[in-house]
Amino acid sequence: MAKPEASKEVRRKQLIDATIRAIGRFGYANATLTQVASEAGLSPGIVNFYFKSKEQLLVATLEQIADEYSTLWQSAINKGKVSPAAGLDAMIEADFHPSVCNFEKVSIWYAFWAEARSNSAYHEVVSRLEGDYLQQTETLCNRIIAEGGYQEIEGREIAVGLNAMIDGLWFDCLIDPKAFNRSEAKRVCRIYLASVFPAHFAGGRPSEGGPRRKLEGQNDGVFGNVSPAIDPDIQGRDAHRARLAVALRKRLEPVGKLKREALAAAVGVSVKTLESWLEGRGEPSSWQMGRLIPATDAQLWFEVYGLIHEEAQRLFEARLAQQQEQALRDRAALDALRAGKAIRGEHNDN
Structure with a gap:
């Protein structure tokens, strides 16, 4: 049987x-x-x-790729048994795994995302997957925040930003699969995490982070004991909402070609919800952002998130310079210590 x-x-x-x-x-x-x-x-x-029917086949197809994707990233983080930083890094690896991030699979995802607004079966599967992924990402971010003592950071904001960034990079894979660089995409995500969780993603890789204690006699380095600051005009929910509002207004009548009703329908939201984005009172989820980009144009993603990439790069380079300066000071101190010991040795011999 x-x-x-x-x-x-x-x-x-x-x-x-x-x-x-x-x-x-x-x-x-x-x-x-x-x-x-x-x-x-x-x-x-x-x-x-x-x-x-064809519809039954399509639903089964969506359920299969959703299950495969969910199983991949859930097994990657080992159900919470790894450190939260390693968990986030494992999710990034899963998102850009060749079995997930390839032209065929990404084409499928964007096709189903676009149809989900008018198909309840698709909407149920996509919403469940989106919710589970965002919840897990937020949980890991909150664990890092608690562990590292990071201040003025909300786990949900970081999680939404990371998810939207991944969706945008998937879109790059869809638009130009031959030019898409999987390693570069993962590096961009890690630089973003390093900009907000420096003790956990030093050098763009996960590490066992936490509150850092200064050792006795340790020099503070070129920046003193203050880490390079995040520009509030670039990072944060208010800044994100403001950039989104400006970018959308450029594309909507009477300035642009799109009508509000048509754009809202394409994304699967009400005109009232779209209005809240235009006024900076609300923002789309990463799933909605994934549908908003193809409904407008790829440039929207760069206008909303491009500055965050530049800011992440600035912070990464500043912290790298700080570490290099500290290494030079430590080396100079060690050389001075060795020189002192040599002089004392000569004195004792005499």
């Missing part, structure tokens, strides 16, 4: 994998059951035997 059931699951997965390839080649709207059957090397009638 188990053998036919196993064979059925294998065939279903074969058809779902073929659907992914068909959508990647022809697009969501143009992919047909005949094309799916061709990709799978099967007859069209076989598809109808396992799936009653």
